[in-house]
Amino acid sequence: MKPSRTMIAAGLVAMGLSASVLAQDQKLRLITWADYVPADVVAQFKKETGIDVEITLSNNEEMISKLRATGGAGFDLAQPSQDRITGPQQEFALYKPMDLTKIKSELFLPSMLDATKKNTTLAGKVYGLPHIWGTDGLVVNTKLAKMGDYPDLCKSDVKGKTAVRLKRPTLLAFAFAAGKDPFALYKDPKAYGALMDEVGKTMIACKSNVKFYWDNKDQLLNGMRAGEIVGAMMWDTGGWKLNNEKSEIQFIAPKSGALGWIDTFAIPAKGRNDAAAYAWINFNMRPEIAAKVAGSAGNFTASKGADQLMDAKLKAQFASSFPESALKNVKWYPAVPAGIEEIEGRVLDRIKAAN
Structure with a gap:
């Protein structure tokens, strides 16, 4: 058939x-x-x-x-x-x-x-x-600046010569540097919002120190290479890469703790x-x-x-970069509860819009 x-x-x-x-x-x-x-x-x-x-x-x-x-x-x-x-x-x-x-x-x-x-x-x-x-911390040109913690990016002697990302890790880093534990407030949105508002005020006051808010790694690495940026909040391997090229550029685990991801x-x-x-x-x-x-x-x-x-x-x-004490002080990111990033987003928008 x-x-x-x-x-x-x-x-x-x-x-x-x-x-x-x-x-x-x-x-x-x-x-x-x-x-x-x-x-x-x-x-x-x-x-x-x-x-x-x-x-x-x-x-x-x-x-x-x-x-x-x-x-x-x-x-x-x-x-x-x-x-x-x-x-x-x-x-x-x-x-x-x-x-x-x-x-x-x-x-x-x-x-x-x-x-x-x-x-x-x-x-x-x-x-x-x-x-x-890996971690986020400070990358510093040690010939041009001295830094040990995130607020040093806001010192008067490095005005217009620093860089950070306008993202949540920067807010968290400055919160820890202020002696607070933002992760401990994840389950209390009101208290977390109040802390982020305070960090936002600090970041706005620091705005004149920021040469640029970096969006891509090449922009940041090239700024450090040229000496246009003397200190930045950056990922560890970016700092080590630059250190291979110029020994004076070093990744430093901040006093308040590197952020671990x-x-x-x-x-x-x-x-x-x-x-x-x-x-x-x-x-x-x-x-x-x-x-x-x-x-x-x-x-x-x-x-x-x-x-x-x-x-x-x-x-x-x-x-x-990580002697035993610095490694023990790494602040590992816990899970982010729903709604937390909306709070951070509003603060980041205010920082971006501020003069």
């Missing part, structure tokens, strides 16, 4: 669907930060698994915005910071719970894995695993390829792979043993 046209059409549709599913299985759609996905790591992953990696570069705000707009669709794996998971998850349900049976937990530093699981747990379910970590692995709610996502996570946490990623990002990772494979100069710079 000859097949009918209907049967042929159905067969062709089925073949098309099978091809589509197969193509889907062979691609990982990753939204992540710059420098977290070196080309040689992508090539090795493709060689070992047959899976292509489609990369979209982003940041915390954009990740939340993109996933919120699609209800958690469009990507198979995302890399938000650990403090940006439970709040958006509670409000917008952007992620799936992690299936911890598919993770090779022995590849992670136990303390960092446990801490991140705790900070990304909502209603008993874990939504994030640790990957890259952890960027994670999280699986979007409507991701299509969880298998590829888990394969990528386990692949990236292998020490030899993690060391390559760390070399590209310039930061340390949560991979157990990867630090032993990292660049000796970077390890020495880390040890210089």
Whole structure:
């Protein structure tokens, strides 16, 4: 019996669907930060698994915005910071719970894995695993200025020669420098708002010291290289990069504490390829792979043993910037509750608009 046209059409549709599913299985759609996905790591992953990696570069705000707009669709794996998971998850349900049976937990530093699981747990379910970590502090040209804490960016002798980001980390840093603990007020929006208002007044008074509010790293790095900026609130590896070029530029852990962040692995709610996502996570946490990623990002990772494979100069710079007392004083970002960023946003808008 000859097949009918209907049967042929159905067969062709089925073949098309099978091809589509197969193509889907062979691609990982990753939204992540710059420098977290070196080309040689992508090539090795493709060689070992047959899976292509489609990369979209982003940041915390954009990740939340993109996933919120699609209800958690469009990507198979995302890399938000650990403090940006439970709040958006509670409000917008952007992620799936992690299936911890598919993770090779022995590849992670136990303390960092446990801490991140705790900070990304909502209603008993874990939504994030640790990957890259680092800190924000002060980067200072020690030949041109002396600084030990964030308020030193506002001293009269460095007027017009400093830079910060007009973002929430700057508000938090100045709050800690004022002797307050903003994280302890996360559950008291009224008290948190009052503290942010005070920090906002400090930042407005400091505005004449700011050469520019930096938006991209090249702008800031080039300003430091040229001597146009003598001190800035900056990420640690930016300072170490500049230190490689000019020894007088140093990253300093502020007296009130550097701010510590952890960027994670999280699986979007409507991701299509969880298998590829888990394969990528386990692949990236292998020490030899993690060391390559760390070399590209310039930061340390949560991979157990990867630090032993990292660049000796970077390890020495880390040890210089973070004696034991400074490392113990790092203020690690906890999860951000819903509504907190709206309070900060209003304060940041006032600072921006002030003359």
